[in-house]
Amino acid sequence: MIDVLSPALTWVSVGAAVWALVLVLLNRPLPIERVDGKAYLALLALIELGLLAQAVLGFIKLAGADHDVPGLSYGGYLLGSLLILPVALYWSLAERTRWGTAVLVVGALVIPVMIVRMGQVWAHG
Template structure:
């Protein structure tokens, strides 16, 4: 796991989440902007997956449970597509809020993944 990349990823996911929450609560239906924000979040997760698979070969090993790490990663990968699918199906302002909820959940999960990879307090 590359630490700076992970922090960028958390920041992007939080920004995308807040953007969707604000636009959704302001009454906007899902748009190219909000769906696109989730697509960026998903793209970064795929990059993270590639990095996680490659990193141990370069001496960058997780300190915590590999199983737990990948459970979070796979779970996070499922969220943006599910939320965007929902947004395409039902074009209401609340679908935009759902996009935001998904992006914020991804941010929390990526942060947890960083903890599992770098520091183990439990």
């Protein structure tokens, strides 16, 4: 795992989940036409770029691993983590209710879970 990137992605994803949870509690969909909505989309893009960097570096580390790592599982988590936020965002934009925004909460909370699981797969093989 990437020692600095993983905790940063975890905390930023939790922050994105809290932000979306506030929108759910206010009964508002993601306001993509307003400045705060565009800032949220920028935050999601930043998380996605971090996940992309983690995937690239993760596959490089996997190729040179000095211990037994289940490559299929580890690679699946690396690639799967890249799909979570785009799918959640698409769903949220397709359903413009508070429940569409709740999908963003769940999607943002899945990222830290996947990062922790990647760390477990890497460490214990």
